[in-house]
Structures are given as structure tokens and as C-alpha cells.
Amino acid sequence: MANDGEWDRRSLLRGAAVVAGAAASAPLLGEAASAQAGSSDADVLFKAGKFEQAGRAYEEILKKDPTNLHAARQRGYVGLLGNKFPDAEKYLTTALKLAPDDKQTNRFLADCYTRQDKLSLAAPRWQAAGKEAQAKWFAAVRGKPYQIHGDIARVPWKQMDPSPLIEASVNGGPPKRFSFYTGAPWLDMSAEVAKEAGLSPVAQQKIDYLGGTAWMYFGVLDSFKLGGIELRNIPVGWTETDQASPVGPSDGLIGTWVFYHLLTTFDYAGRSLILRRRTPEVARKVRADAIRAGAKPLPLWLAREQYVHSTGSIAGSGPRVMGVNIGGVSECVAVMKGEVSKQLRIRTDYDRPLETFGHSHPTVVYPCYPTEIRLGNAVAREVYCNSAPQMQADEYGFDSLGGFFHSFYKPYNITLDFTDMNVYIARGKAA
Structure with a gap:
């Protein structure tokens, strides 16, 4: 979401895809927070x-x-x-x-x-x-949207970095390369793919984007096929801009709205995206498999249309709400608000500022290195993170330490269960 409140899939930006999807943070550490x-x-x-x-x-x-x-x-x-x-x-x-x-x-x-x-x-x-x-x-959408055909798909990744890429078919056409990011809402594609698919806009809006402008167009796609899963009658968007895209070559971006219609496992260790029809029976099986693999059920909350949250910790903070931002582009494993890194006394390199973008606007972050960050049983120690002094506080109405990003998940597989509203993360390839 852009700072002006407009949706913007272009908030997926290099480095601070960083602040774009990260959960807002505010002072909630120490004795005051415990008392509150x-x-x-x-x-x-x-x-x-x-x-x-x-x-x-x-x-x-x-x-x-x-x-x-x-x-x-x-x-x-x-x-x-x-x-x-x-x-x-x-x-x-x-x-x-x-x-x-x-x-x-x-x-x-x-x-x-x-x-x-x-x-x-x-x-x-x-x-x-x-x-x-x-x-x-x-x-403008007629009939039932997001009609699901097929029961399961295991879609291999064509690349891991700088952003995971998978192949999908649009309206029955040849394979196109799509990235994905849970900090983005809907299914978005390039103007070229939209034209090839015969899409016509039913709505449009103009936004500020980087140093220029962009036009966002909205329509309805007949078919989007990912391996053995096909979605039909899907609200989609596409963008035309006078600025170069910072996310590298891809034909589109899959956001949270697609994933919450399915039971989705982002199998980083196995380099695949596993999609299942979302039913209580399938959710029970996936839950049992995840627990056997060493994952424990973590709470899942969905804020502001697409932003996934759960509980995690930074540098011994204890369990707090944190953003769970999967996919996208980010070298760092987590982002936190500047005052959080100060309160937790995290080593921060203020001599090496990184000028980047968040919510399509310029911002500055600083490298920092917490002793440990944790999501359930998944742990990373002494890893590269970002401290973001300008990260908005109270964006979602609740406090958070920050957010996990793409690089954190690489040794793991992570499942989002929107049936029982749980997150599961386990080391190694998914079953």
C-alpha cells in the first residue's frame, strides 16, 4: 500500500521491499509494554x-x-x-x-x-x-470469482534470487514468468501480457511512482494456470509507467489474494510452490505433516487486505507480532523500526546508509545485525537485517517489531493456512 493509502503492487522494491510490506512498529519493549x-x-x-x-x-x-x-x-x-x-x-x-x-x-x-x-x-x-x-x-466481476479447478500443484522455481520466479499460463497461452510476494494484494501482470491475453480495463487510476507516475489498470482474467491448479474469473491488474522497474525481468506478480484462496506452501528449501485446494480435510493433513516435520502452529493474522502477520522475536525480545513477507526482493532477512533496534541494542552500521524505496517513495535504512531472530522454531543468528528509522508506526493499528523477508526463509518451507489461520515453518524440503 502506498503512503497515500492507494494500493500499489510496485511497493515490491529492491532492498526495501524492505519497508513496503513490513509490519509497522512502535515502542512496545521493556517494563512499560509488560504493564500495558x-x-x-x-x-x-x-x-x-x-x-x-x-x-x-x-x-x-x-x-x-x-x-x-x-x-x-x-x-x-x-x-x-x-x-x-x-x-x-x-x-x-x-x-x-x-x-x-x-x-x-x-x-x-x-x-x-x-x-x-x-x-x-x-x-x-x-x-x-x-x-x-x-x-x-x-x-464489473460477473459470477463467482477465483473458481478453482484441480486439487494440487507443485510448481518448480525457475530462480531463487533476486526474486523467486515460477511459470504460469495466462488465458491458456504459453508459459509466462511470474514472481510472488505476500506484501502485494492481487494478481498483477505486465501491460504486454495483459494485451496478449485480450484484457480490457474496467477501471483505472494514476499514482505517483518513484520519480514519475504510473497508470494502474484493472480487469477480469478468464484463466490463470499454475501447474495442476487453474483459477478462473480472477480480478487482475496491470501497470504502465514511465519509470524502469526495479524488480528485474518478469511477466507479473502474484499477491496474497491468490494465496489465501488456496492452502499454499512456499517450499524455499525445495525450490517449489505447492498449492492445494483449501478444505478442512486438506488443512488437517498439512497441519499433521508440518508438526511431524518439527513445525509448531503459529497464529496467522491478515491486516489491510494482504499483509500477513504472526508472532516472532528479535534479539531476545520475546514473542511479538511481526510481518511475514514471503517472496519479493530483499537481501536482508528482516526489517525493524529504528527505535526497536536502539531499544534492543542491536549493532547497527549508521556509517553505511542504504538509499532505497518503501511504498514507492525514497527512504533510508541502515544495516544491522541482531544476535538472533526467530519465527517459531526457525532461527537466524548474526544475519544482515535493516533498521528503518522512517518506518511508519501504527500503520495497522497495532504494534510490531518489524517483518521477516525473503532471505530468512531459504533453509525452510513455510505454509499459510487460511482455513485455521495458522503459519507453519519447518526446516528442509516440504513433504
Whole structure:
């Protein structure tokens, strides 16, 4: 997402793909954070990532004051983070009745409907949230989107760096090379591939991009085939810009919206992408296989349409919310806010600033080297990370240490289970 609030797949940038998808950070370390985590204040609990406790606290507020817009909206957001759609719809609808023009409520409810493929319901909510292009786009989709054909696909990677590349067929055409990144939302492709596929835009918008501009176009693709899995009737985007792409040669980018329709394993150690039809039975089997391989179930939260989060730690911080940014382009294994690296006394090389981009805008980060970073049983020690002093705080409404990136996952396979909302990461190739 760009800083102005517009979606932008071009936030996938070299080096600070770094800050683009990273979870926002704020001071939550030390004694103050421990004291806050035990507080009954709903907002403090939410900011500390105690989402279930915060949800109960918001419910108590609403029992005493059913007209409390903030509590209703936040309780709905708690449900949305965990894909608990009945809860999310219940409380967000309550909030909408209290304030029909509230843009944040409309945006949350639009996202809630979008995740459930209820695009005709999502469109007016995107309109009310001020997202005209998205509203036109989803209103133009006819029939059920993201129709899944096939049960499983194991798609080999054509390269690992600077970004993983896989092959996919667009509208039955010859193989095209796509990268992927969970910091991006929808399926995006080059203007050339869109033209070859016969796509026509149903909506468009102009954005600032690097030192120039870009036009983003939105349409509906008939077919996208990844090995043994085919998706049909898919909302897609493509971009034309007067700036050179920093992500290297590829024909497109696959974002989180595709992956949350499937049970996806990013098998870094085996250099393959494993896609399965998402059913409770398949999820149980994958969970059992992951646990046998040494992975433990970690919580999965989805914020702001596409950003995956779980719990991890940096330099002995203890478990905290962190972004889980898979794919993309990044030499570093993690990014943290500047004040986090200072509070944790992480060795940071301020003499060697890296001028890069985040959210399509210039920024500066500094190399840093934490003693350890951890996601479940996956650990990296004394590795190259980035400290980002300008990383936005409170972007998602809750605190986070930062985010894991592409290089962290290389010895592992990592599975995102959007059925039970768990993350599994295990060393070695996937079964």
C-alpha cells in the first residue's frame, strides 16, 4: 500500500521491499509494554497484539454503550484479522449503522466481503471508503470469482534470487514468468501480457511512482494456470509507467489474494510452490505433516487486505507480532523500526546508509545485525537485517517489531493456512 493509502503492487522494491510490506512498529519493549499487556484497556491490548483479549474488552464496552462506534469498529477489525467473518460482519455492520459515512468502517467491511468473494457487496463499501477504482473493478466481476479447478500443484522455481520466479499460463497461452510476494494484494501482470491475453480495463487510476507516475489498470482474467491448479474469473491488474522497474525481468506478480484462496506452501528449501485446494480435510493433513516435520502452529493474522502477520522475536525480545513477507526482493532477512533496534541494542552500521524505496517513495535504512531472530522454531543468528528509522508506526493499528523477508526463509518451507489461520515453518524440503 502506498503512503497515500492507494494500493500499489510496485511497493515490491529492491532492498526495501524492505519497508513496503513490513509490519509497522512502535515502542512496545521493556517494563512499560509488560504493564500495558496486562491492562484491561481495550486499545492498549489491541496495540500490544493481544487481539482476543482486546476483542473481549471491546465487547464489554459495547454492553455498556452499544452506540460506541470505535468499540464496534475495532471489535469487527479483530474478527477480520483472524478471518472470523461472522464476527467481523456483525460488528462492522453495527459500526456502519452508527456512522454510515465512516471510511474506516467501510474499508474494513469491503475487505471482509472481498475475502469471502462477495464482490457485489464489497463494491459499494469500497466506493464509500473513497476507493472508486476498486469499486468499479469489483462491480464489473460477473459470477463467482477465483473458481478453482484441480486439487494440487507443485510448481518448480525457475530462480531463487533476486526474486523467486515460477511459470504460469495466462488465458491458456504459453508459459509466462511470474514472481510472488505476500506484501502485494492481487494478481498483477505486465501491460504486454495483459494485451496478449485480450484484457480490457474496467477501471483505472494514476499514482505517483518513484520519480514519475504510473497508470494502474484493472480487469477480469478468464484463466490463470499454475501447474495442476487453474483459477478462473480472477480480478487482475496491470501497470504502465514511465519509470524502469526495479524488480528485474518478469511477466507479473502474484499477491496474497491468490494465496489465501488456496492452502499454499512456499517450499524455499525445495525450490517449489505447492498449492492445494483449501478444505478442512486438506488443512488437517498439512497441519499433521508440518508438526511431524518439527513445525509448531503459529497464529496467522491478515491486516489491510494482504499483509500477513504472526508472532516472532528479535534479539531476545520475546514473542511479538511481526510481518511475514514471503517472496519479493530483499537481501536482508528482516526489517525493524529504528527505535526497536536502539531499544534492543542491536549493532547497527549508521556509517553505511542504504538509499532505497518503501511504498514507492525514497527512504533510508541502515544495516544491522541482531544476535538472533526467530519465527517459531526457525532461527537466524548474526544475519544482515535493516533498521528503518522512517518506518511508519501504527500503520495497522497495532504494534510490531518489524517483518521477516525473503532471505530468512531459504533453509525452510513455510505454509499459510487460511482455513485455521495458522503459519507453519519447518526446516528442509516440504513433504
